[in-house]
Amino acid sequence: MKPLLAAVLGASLALTAAPGFAADSGKITIMVGGITKMVYLPAKLAEQLGYFKEEGLNVELLSQPAGVDAENELLAGAVQAVVGFYDHAIDLQSKGKEVQSIVVxxxxxxxxxxxNAKSRNTIKSMADVKGKTLGVTGLGSSTNFLTQYLAAKHGLKSSDYSVLPVGADNTFIAAIKQNRIDAGMTTEPTASQLIKTGDAAVLVDMRTMEGTVAALGGAYPASSLYVQRAWLDKHKPEAAKLARAFVKTLKYINTHSAAEITEKMPKDYYGSNKALYVQALHNSLPMYSPDGRMPKDGPDTVLKVLAAFNPNVKGKHIDLSKTYTNEFVDQAK
Structure with missing residues (x-):
């Protein structure tokens, strides 16, 4: 089923169900903010390994190119959960919406x-992006948040550069090749593809803890499974099963090589260049959590990034304890 059709059907179901939720059929629909992105690989891998079925869950995975679109599907009640960046939970609390991350x-x-290779002589760091066009997956997306923060760290205002939503995967690659963006933020395997072809070079690397601490000042919990608090209160058994499935998936990732993990993924994820996919995944392995728990100081780092420029968050009191819970991953151990 195509994501747009699924969203329309889900939204229509929500009109006849309880306010804010699709009809409770026993199926859990998870919207992923770009299902082929390696940051969200645990979602598809859990399905491929059969972990949802082992838990007795009927899970359907759908995909939207940007996390902000997935978030909107959740708020509309068209899906029960989202695999997206944790920072949405903080942003949404500032708007009076309660969303909790249950697995990191x-x-x-x-x-x-x-x-972009054509701009690498003039852009040596984020301090050089003044007057340039920067690509993000979508306006209001996590890539947009991070781009603004990295530029602000170098003294630039958001009015000093342009931000262009270019999506992910092939649309991001096209934006680089067509010179519509001077630089842009993306994930694996897109990054490795562009680096290998020579169309782009790394400016800021946040695939490792070392690179992330250098760029953002601390651990930055990102890809996660989050749900509406109202749904969670009524579906704790299902949340616990989802957490178990994903904790087992993260353990699998941390105990297998990139080549072994790739063998479990659908062939259309790596197409005709399996070796490149394996290399990109190898580069990404340090980013995955070993146990699904929220890093101790992670929420504070994320809040710091958002509060630096996001008008929804800046100056507002955010109760970080309501944006995540380790309850279900701790049970899964």
């Missing part, structure tokens, strides 16, 4: 700021 996939963003 990535202890770092896994994002890479790439500079």
């Amino acid at each position: 996939f990535g202890q770092v963003p896994g994002e890479v700021e790439l500079v």
Whole structure:
């Protein structure tokens, strides 16, 4: 089923169900903010390994190219959960919406700021992006948040550069090749594809803890499974099963090689260049959480990034304890 059709059907179901939720059929629909992105690999891998079925869950995975679109599907009640960046939970609390992360996939963003090969002589760091066009997956997306923060760290205002939503995967690659963006933020395997072809080079690397601490000042929990608090209160058994499935998936990732993990993924994820996919995944392995728990100081780092420029968050009191819970991953152990 196509994501747009699924969203329309889900939204129509929500009109006849309880306010804010689709009809409770026993199926859990999870919207992923770009299902082929390696930052969200645990979602598809859990399905491929049969972990949802082992838990007795009927899970359907859908995909939207940007996390902000997935978030909107959740708020509309068209889906029960989202695999997206944790920072949405903080942003939404500032708007009076209660969303909680229940499993953390990535202890770092896994994002890479790439500079177009044609601009690499003029852009040596984020301090040089004044007057340039920067690509993000979508306006209001996590890549947009991070791009603004990295530029602000170098003294630039958001009015000093342009931000262009270019999506992910092939649409991001096209934006680079067509010179519509001077630099942009993306994930694996897109980053490795562009680096290998020579169309782009790394400007800021947040695939590792070392690179993330250098860029953002601390651990930055990113990809995660989050749900509406109202749904969670009524579906704790299902949440616990989802957490178990994903904790087992993260353990699998941390005990297998990139080549072994690739063998479990659908062939259309790597197409005709399996070796490149394996290399990109190998580069990404440090970002995955070993146990699904929220890093101790992670929420504070994320809040710091958002509060630096996001008008929804800046100056507001955010109760970080309501944006995540380790309850279900701790049970899964």
